[in-house]
Amino acid sequence: MNLSLRETMKEKVAGLDEEGVLALVRQSLESGVDPVEIIAACEEGMRQVGEKYEQGVFYLSGLIMAGEIFRQVLELTQPALQEALKGDASGRVLIGTAHGDIHDIGKTIVHIALRSFGFQVEDLGVDVPPQRFVERALTWQPDVIGISGLITSSYGSMRETARLLRAALSYPIPIIIGGGMMNEQICRFVGADYWTNDALKGVRICEEIIRSK
Numbered sequence: 001m002n003l004s005l006r007e008t009m010k011e012k013v014a015g016l017d018e019e020g021v022l023a024l025v026r027q028s029l030e031s032g033v034d035p036v037e038i039i040a041a042c043e044e045g046m047r048q049v050g051e052k053y054e055q056g057v058f059y060l061s062g063l064i065m066a067g068e069i070f071r072q073v074l075e076l077t078q079p080a081l082q083e084a085l086k087g088d089a090s091g092r093v094l095i096g097t098a099h100g101d102i103h104d105i106g107k108t109i110v111h112i113a114l115r116s117f118g119f120q121v122e123d124l125g126v127d128v129p130p131q132r133f134v135e136r137a138l139t140w141q142p143d144v145i146g147i148s149g150l151i152t153s154s155y156g157s158m159r160e161t162a163r164l165l166r167a168a169l170s171y172p173i174p175i176i177i178g179g180g181m182m183n184e185q186i187c188r189f190v191g192a193d194y195w196t197n198d199a200l201k202g203v204r205i206c207e208e209i210i211r212s213k
């Protein structure tokens, strides 16, 4: 994707220009632009929407609109994304968004990417209580747990989820946390093993975990 297309797409998302974004995405897909790059450009636009919300330029309705725009971008790009991300990985990944958090766009991208690469994925949805992760992990015995969290107030429930999982499972379960604001410090606070703010990096971490088993 060239720089000007990337900038235009980012600006259209940040400007909540729904029709403009969708037209540009369609056009880009038709001309063979990598769907991963389309998602990345839109993700940057979403970050700007968040900044505008923080600055008081947008209200909650702006976040809602941005979520709706990205949902449609995902719908449009999903077939090309699945085609682009093929793999023959094996392993079970249990994912969900932390208790108290309802953001699910990033988690859905991770879900699509993991499945496309060949993983079995079970998605517990959003606002998942720690005990629900534990119950499902006990019956399904996943190889990896992935928890998504975008708001600061979700870090406590991520930490509780990790604590309960470690206490309940008879094997050491690798835990990855993901979301735009993740960093090493949050990872340590939560007691997770890995963190990322990039779905494909998450897939690579899962591949590495399975390979080293």
Ligand code: B12
Residues within 6 Å of the ligand: 043, 046, 047, 048, 049, 050, 051, 053, 054, 060, 063, 064, 065, 066, 067, 068, 070, 095, 100, 101, 102, 103, 104, 105, 106, 107, 109, 110, 145, 146, 147, 148, 149, 150, 151, 152, 153, 176, 177, 178, 179, 180, 181, 196, 197, 198, 199, 200, 201, 202, 203
């Ligand atoms: C859209 C949006 C919403 C939508 C979400 C719609 C939906 N269906 O998800 C709605 C309107 C619901 C919403 C609500 C709120 N939001 Co909001 N939202 C956003 C926004 C603009 C974009 C998020 C997004 O989808 N990004 C695009 C995706 C693709 O990126 P991503 O999630 O980071 O995912 C990528 C990676 O991180 C990674 N990843 C994500 N999860 C995982 C998991 C694993 C396992 C792995 C491996 C990887 C991985 O893969 C993805 C692809 O690479 C962000 C801004 C931002 N900077 O993120 C604010 C933001 C997250 N929201 C924020 C806030 C404050 C709220 C509200 C509290 C607002 C309110 N007053 O009610 C509520 C919270 C509701 C709740 N209890 O959860 C703040 C959080 C600040 C904070 N420090 O806590 C942000 C940062 C905006 C801001 N800058 O102020 N929001």
